[in-house]
Amino acid sequence: QTRVLTGITTSGTPHLGNYVGAIRPAIGASRRADVDAFFFLADYHALIKCGDAARVERSRLEIAATWLAAGLDPARVTFYRQSDIPEIPELTWFLTCVTAKGLLNRAHAYKAAVDRNNETGEDPDAGVTAGLYMYPVLMAADILAFDAHKVPVGRDQIQHIEMARDIGQRFSHLYGQDFFVLPEVAIEEDVATLPGLDGRKMSKSYDNTIPLFEGGAKGLREAIMRIVTDSRAPGEPKDPDSSALYTIFRAFADDAESAAYRQALVDGIGWGEAKQRLFERIEAELAPMRERYDALIAKPAAIEEILRAGAAKARAVATPKLATIREAIGLRAMG
Numbered sequence: 001q002t003r004v005l006t007g008i009t010t011s012g013t014p015h016l017g018n019y020v021g022a023i024r025p026a027i028g029a030s031r032r033a034d035v036d037a038f039f040f041l042a043d044y045h046a047l048i049k050c051g052d053a054a055r056v057e058r059s060r061l062e063i064a065a066t067w068l069a070a071g072l073d074p075a076r077v078t079f080y081r082q083s084d085i086p087e088i089p090e091l092t093w094f095l096t097c098v099t100a101k102g103l104l105n106r107a108h109a110y111k112a113a114v115d116r117n118n119e120t121g122e123d124p125d126a127g128v129t130a131g132l133y134m135y136p137v138l139m140a141a142d143i144l145a146f147d148a149h150k151v152p153v154g155r156d157q158i159q160h161i162e163m164a165r166d167i168g169q170r171f172s173h174l175y176g177q178d179f180f181v182l183p184e185v186a187i188e189e190d191v192a193t194l195p196g197l198d199g200r201k202m203s204k205s206y207d208n209t210i211p212l213f214e215g216g217a218k219g220l221r222e223a224i225m226r227i228v229t230d231s232r233a234p235g236e237p238k239d240p241d242s243s244a245l246y247t248i249f250r251a252f253a254d255d256a257e258s259a260a261y262r263q264a265l266v267d268g269i270g271w272g273e274a275k276q277r278l279f280e281r282i283e284a285e286l287a288p289m290r291e292r293y294d295a296l297i298a299k300p301a302a303i304e305e306i307l308r309a310g311a312a313k314a315r316a317v318a319t320p321k322l323a324t325i326r327e328a329i330g331l332r333a334m335g
C-alpha cells in the first residue's frame with residue numbers, strides 16, 4: 001500500500017491551478033486499489049496569510065465541496081481538517097526543536113518576503129510573522145505524522161516536501177530511530193505550474209486566478225476572456241509556446257486535441273476565438289462537477305459530518321504515532 005497525502009490552504013477560492021496541480025492527480029491516485037489516500041484542508045496554514053475569520057470559514061466550505069465534487073469518495077479516502085488533528089501541532093513543536101534555523105532561512109516564501117523588504121528599503125523582517133517562518137515545519141508535521149509516501153503537488157511546493165524529508169531525517173538521526181517514512185513529491189510535469197491571467201504562475205498572491213466554480217460558467221468564460229494575449233490580429237500566426245492559452249488548454253485536453261489547438265493558433269485563429277475554444281474545453285470537464293459542487297455547498301452540515309468522520313480515521317493513525325514519539329523522546333516513561 002502506498003500512502004498518498006496532500007492538502008490545500010483554506011484562504012481563498014479554489015482555482016484551476018489547485019485543480020490541475022493537486023486535486024485532479026490526487027483524486028486519480030485515490031482510485032487505485034494499492035493507494036491509501038489522505039487529503040486534508042490546511043486551515044492552520046490559512047492563518048499564516050489570512051486573519052479574516054469569515055474568509056477562512058467560507059474557503060473551507062468551498063475547498064471541501066470542490067474535493068467532493070471532483071470525485072473524492074469519503075468511504076475510501078481519509079478526508080479531514082488539519083485543525084481537527086491535535087497531533088499535528090504537537091509534532092510541529094517536536095520537529096521545531098530539531099530544525100535548523102538556517103534551513104528555514106532558505107524557504108522560498110520567507111525569502112521572497114525578505115527580498116521584497118530589501119528592495120523597498122524596509123527592515124528585512126517587516127511584516128514577517130513567526131508563522132510564515134515556521135510554515136515548512138508545520139507542513140512537515142502534516143506529512144510525517146501520517147507516514148505519507150507520495151505527495152501530489154504543484155511545482156511551488158517541491159521545496160517544502162524536500163524540507164519535510166530533511167526535518168524528518170534529522171529528527172530520526174537525533175533520537176537514533178527511524179520514526180518516519182520520508183515523503184516523495186508526485187508531480188505531473190505538464191501541469192506543474194499552470195499560468196494565470198497575466199501569464200505568471202496562477203496564484204492567490206498574484207490575484208491572477210481563474211476560479212474553478214465560483215461565478216458559474218459565465219464567470220469562467222469572463223475570466224478566460226481576460227487572459228492576457230499579445231496584439232496579433234486574427235489571421236496573423238500566433239506562437240503557442242509563449243501563450244498561456246495553449247498551456248492551459250493542454251492541461252485540459254488529450255494530445256490530439258492539443259495538437260489541433262496548437263495548429264489553429266499557428267494558422268492564425270483570432271484570440272477571441274482561441275479563448276472561446278479554451279472555455280468550451282474546460283467547461284466540458286467542469287460542468288458536471290459544478291452541478292455537484294452547487295448541491296454540496298448548500299449543505300455545510302453534511303460536509304461537517306464528513307470531515308468529523310475523516311478526523312476520527314486520521315487520528316486513528318496519528319494518535320498511536322505520537323504516543324510512540326512522546327515516549328522515545330523522553331516525555332513519557334517507556335510503556
Ligand code: TYM
Nearest residue numbers: 006007008009017018021022042142153154192193194202
Ligand atoms: P496551496 O493551497 O497554495 O495550493 C494547493 C495545491 O495547488 C497547487 N497549485 C498549483 N499547481 C499548479 N499550478 C499552479 N498555478 C498552482 N497553484 C497552486 C499547489 O502546488 C498545491 O499542491 N502548503 C500547501 C498546502 C499544504 C500541503 C501540506 C500540501 C499544507 N500542508 C502537506 C501537501 C502536503 C499550500 O499552501 O498549497
